[in-house]
């Protein structure tokens with residue numbers, strides 16, 4: 001169950017269905033997911049959330065994936081808050097905490113947005129996902145794809161260090177190494193994805209991908225820390 005209603009253009013405000021779309025037809029502005037917060041507030045309470053498993057999907061009402069069977073979970077999130085005394089002193093803060101997202105399964109916060117993007121690809125019936133990346137996003141996408149049982153193709157710069165690409169290989173993704181700048185690789189990835197009908201998490205599934213990042217935005221985290229919730 002989700003309270004996601006539609007996509008809305010961030011520039012001109014036109015609404016679109018929750019479809020595979022990244023830009024507005026009228027003004028080429030970026031589109032974002034809109035929720036029915038009023039309806040969500042009635043059933044989506046702290047007491048209810050506390051009863052649920054410690055997974056990103058305990059917040060499923062405010063994430064844009066409809067059915068539980070498509071909600072891929074490779075255990076992103078619930079990373080620790082670390083008290084940083086020395087750094088706090090530097091800023092004159094007594095209680096400075098940093099959220100340690102390096103403890104995510106592939107070692108970066110990318111595991112959060114990828115969880116949502118790959119779930120959306122599964123919901124839409126895609127058999128292949130991927131991304132354009134210099135390493136971090138490639139590792140996260142290949143891990144989520146492995147969990148979801150989808151094929152994964154990642155586009156990376158050919159000069160990438162081995163250390164940056166080994167995690168991706170471990171999860172069994174295909175690597176497409178391209179001589180070029182990151183911008184050029186992004187453009188090629190986009191063209192290939194359109195031709196092959198692949199869902200690329202940071203390109204053609206991007207409005208849904210960013211919904212996974214919002215958990216780290218301060219407003220969202222603060223509202224839950226008030227209830228001893230750490231996402």
Ligand SMILES: *Cc1c(COP(=O)(O)O)cnc(C)c1O
Nearest residue numbers: 110132133134135136137138202
């Ligand atoms: C993280 C990210 C990338 C790629 O990051 P890498 O560190 O190069 O893997 C690309 N696009 C978006 C939108 C991202 O969030």
Ligand SMILES: [Zn+2]
Nearest residue numbers: 009012024027
């Ligand atoms: Zn618009």
